[in-house]
Amino acid sequence: MRVEHGTRKTETHTCIHSAQGTAVPDRRYGLEVAIKNPKKKYQDKVSALLSGWERLASLASGSPAAVNSLAECLYRDTLTLVLKGHWPKLSPATKTHLSVTLQRCVSSLISPSALKKCRDLIGLVHNPWGDPTLTEIFNNPEKIDDAKVIDFCLSEKDSMLFVRLETLCDSKCEDLALKLARACLRCLKLSDTRFRNVCTPDELNFILDLYIFLLYKFKNVQEIIHELKHLDLKEGLQLIRRYSATKNVNIPPRIWKNSQKVAELAAQYFLAVAMVKPVAETVGLLKDLMTEWAMLHSRDEAISENLANMIRKLIQPAESALHVYIFIEVLVDKVKETEVRLSYGFQKLADLLKDNLGVSRECILTAFSLYPTESSYKQLQEMALASGKIRSCSPQLVLRKRKTKIPLKGREDRMGKSAHRRKVARALESESTSSSPSTMNSSMKKCSTEAYSGTVNSQTLRRTVSQNVSLSEGNSPVTDDNNSI
Numbered sequence: 001m002r003v004e005h006g007t008r009k010t011e012t013h014t015c016i017h018s019a020q021g022t023a024v025p026d027r028r029y030g031l032e033v034a035i036k037n038p039k040k041k042y043q044d045k046v047s048a049l050l051s052g053w054e055r056l057a058s059l060a061s062g063s064p065a066a067v068n069s070l071a072e073c074l075y076r077d078t079l080t081l082v083l084k085g086h087w088p089k090l091s092p093a094t095k096t097h098l099s100v101t102l103q104r105c106v107s108s109l110i111s112p113s114a115l116k117k118c119r120d121l122i123g124l125v126h127n128p129w130g131d132p133t134l135t136e137i138f139n140n141p142e143k144i145d146d147a148k149v150i151d152f153c154l155s156e157k158d159s160m161l162f163v164r165l166e167t168l169c170d171s172k173c174e175d176l177a178l179k180l181a182r183a184c185l186r187c188l189k190l191s192d193t194r195f196r197n198v199c200t201p202d203e204l205n206f207i208l209d210l211y212i213f214l215l216y217k218f219k220n221v222q223e224i225i226h227e228l229k230h231l232d233l234k235e236g237l238q239l240i241r242r243y244s245a246t247k248n249v250n251i252p253p254r255i256w257k258n259s260q261k262v263a264e265l266a267a268q269y270f271l272a273v274a275m276v277k278p279v280a281e282t283v284g285l286l287k288d289l290m291t292e293w294a295m296l297h298s299r300d301e302a303i304s305e306n307l308a309n310m311i312r313k314l315i316q317p318a319e320s321a322l323h324v325y326i327f328i329e330v331l332v333d334k335v336k337e338t339e340v341r342l343s344y345g346f347q348k349l350a351d352l353l354k355d356n357l358g359v360s361r362e363c364i365l366t367a368f369s370l371y372p373t374e375s376s377y378k379q380l381q382e383m384a385l386a387s388g389k390i391r392s393c394s395p396q397l398v399l400r401k402r403k404t405k406i407p408l409k410g411r412e413d414r415m416g417k418s419a420h421r422r423k424v425a426r427a428l429e430s431e432s433t434s435s436s437p438s439t440m441n442s443s444m445k446k447c448s449t450e451a452y453s454g455t456v457n458s459q460t461l462r463r464t465v466s467q468n469v470s471l472s473e474g475n476s477p478v479t480d481d482n483n484s485i
Contacts, residue, residue, distance in 0.1 A: 035077045042086045049077055050097055056114075057104040064111050071105075071114035078121055079163040082128050085171055099125045120157040134180075141179045146190055149183050153195045162203065165210055169252040174214055181211040189230075206250050209242065213255045216262050224262075228269050233285045236270035240292045264300065267293040268310075275318045279326070286323070290330040298334065343371035350379065357387055 034040060034048040052074050059067065078098075081087065087095075102125070105118045129135075133152040136144045153161060161184070168177035184207050187195045196204070208227070215224050231239065242248070243263035248256055271289045274282050297303060303310070311331075315324050343366075350363035361383045368376040 032073060032077065035081070042081075042084070043090070046081055046090065046094060046098075049074070049081060050094075050101060052077075053098070053101040053105060057101060057108055067109070067111050068113050071109075071111070071117050075117040075121065076159065076163070079124075079160060080167070082121075082124060083164060083167040087128065095125055117158070120160070124160070137179055137183050138176055141183060144183070146187065146192075150187050150190070150192055150195050153184060153187055154198065162206060165207075166252055169210075169214075169255050172254075174217055174255070178211070178214040178218065181207060181214060185211050185227075202250070205242065209239075210251060210255065212262060213251060213258060216258050216265070217255065221265070224265065225269060228266060231270075233270060233274055233282060233289065236266065236273075237285055237288055237292065240267050240270065240289075240296075244292065244296055260296065260299065264296050267296050268314075271314060272317075275314060275323050278319055279322050287326055287330060290327055291334070294330055294334045298338075339370045343367040343373075343376070346370070347376060347379070357383070361387060 031048055031052045035045045037045075040048075052070070056067065056070055056074060059070075099122060102118045102122050106115060106122070109115050109118065131152065133144070133148050137149065137152075156164070165177050165180060168174070168180065184195075188199070188204065188207065199207075212224055212227060215221075215227075228236065228239075240263055243259045243266060245259070248259070251259075267289065271293050274286045274289050279286060297307060297310070311327070315327060318324055346363045346367035350360045350367065353360045353363065364376060364379045364383055368380055
């Protein structure tokens with residue numbers, strides 16, 4: 001069993017070679033366009049499909065690679081049309097026509113791969129949904145035997161089972177698709193690994209992803225959590241990254257539209273699990289899970305108000321403080337990335353609007369405030385020059401001059417000298433009204449000389465003032481044995 005969902009092979013063959021070696025134009029692409037055209041009627045698509053099989057029967061002995069490529073394309077399109085709900089409504093003649101054409105291909109084809117595809121389709125043409133096991137899965141999924149389900153899954157050749165699931169989803173039969181997906185997933189968990197062994201990793205992911213999306217559509221969150229418990233952190237990280245992708249050709253669009261919500265739910269669960277485990281056990285997965293969680297929630301504006309509470313609930317049961325530090329680091333890095341991205345966007349916008357000086361200047365200012373760089377600084381200078389805000393790009397005009405720090409001792413000396421000058425001035429002012437001119441002049445000269453030389457202290461000041469007061473009263477000068485004035 002092999003399905004290449006999302007990575008389907010699209011060979012570049014442009015012609016099919018006949019038995020004589022002549023090149024015949026390849027109509028695969030025209031056939032595919034006709035079948036997938038939504039404006040085409042279902043009957044017209046079936047007619048184009050019949051023409052394709054007839055062409056393959058007539059070119060059966062051509063180039064093996066080209067024949068296999070055309071057979072693969074026809075096989076996929078036949079499954080898509082036959083499994084539709086319109087197929088039983090067609091006339092029996094149309095079904096017989098397709099069956100006979102497939103028989104012709106079987107009798108004339110040489111390639112084993114193409115032969116196998118034709119034989120698988122012959123048994124599907126007349127009653128594509130009539131298998132008894134399939135009917136039991138839809139009607140009584142709880143009572144069906146697991147061995148029957150495994151045999152049914154193994155009987156579904158190539159991509160038949162997966163096209164059934166896609167067709168049910170496209171036909172708005174999600175309830176039936178959920179039952180079939182649940183049965184397939186249950187087979188993958190059994191000790192009988194035959195079905196798991198024939199599935200590719202893409203097919204295993206397709207079954208799990210579709211099942212989880214369908215559960216979310218029917219609001220069965222508890223069962224989603226139950227399925228997520230079967231995955232380790234590495235598998236959970238891969239699942240989150242698949243769901244956070246903007247597009248996935250594996251899942252039908254009607255189901256994929258809920259991918260972001262499912263991704264947020266899965267990210268919340270796996271990050272909560274990682275937060276209670278030691279950092280050494282997560283082997284680097286913790287930071288990746290935090291990054292995916294932050295990216296998912298940054299896209300959803302509806303939860304921005306509850307983001308702080310969500311973060312608080314996540315870090316509350318953290319196993320260590322290191323978990324919190326790593327989470328903070330991730331959040332800060334994401335904020336910086338956003339700021340850098342916005343800054344570059346505003347710079348581009350400024351270049352685009354350079355003819356409007358005012359708007360361009362505001363864009364550059366915003367870019368510089370978000371993420372200061374040398375280039376944005378130079379643009380800012382150019383804008384200032386162009387608008388006449390500055391006359392030169394000299395750094396002294398833009399940068400603020402740094403003040404020189406004064407030591408504590410120097411500040412005390414300055415404060416002491418200022419206070420001393422004020423006291424001297426008051427003393428001289430008081431003696432000017434009573435002292436003789438000669439005495440007053442000599443005192444002023446001495447005080448002035450001492451004041452500006454910085455040698456007068458508080459004791460000298462008191463003696464000077466006392467002497468001036470004594471002279472004004474007619475007394476003799478005050479003398480000191482050690483230091484006379």
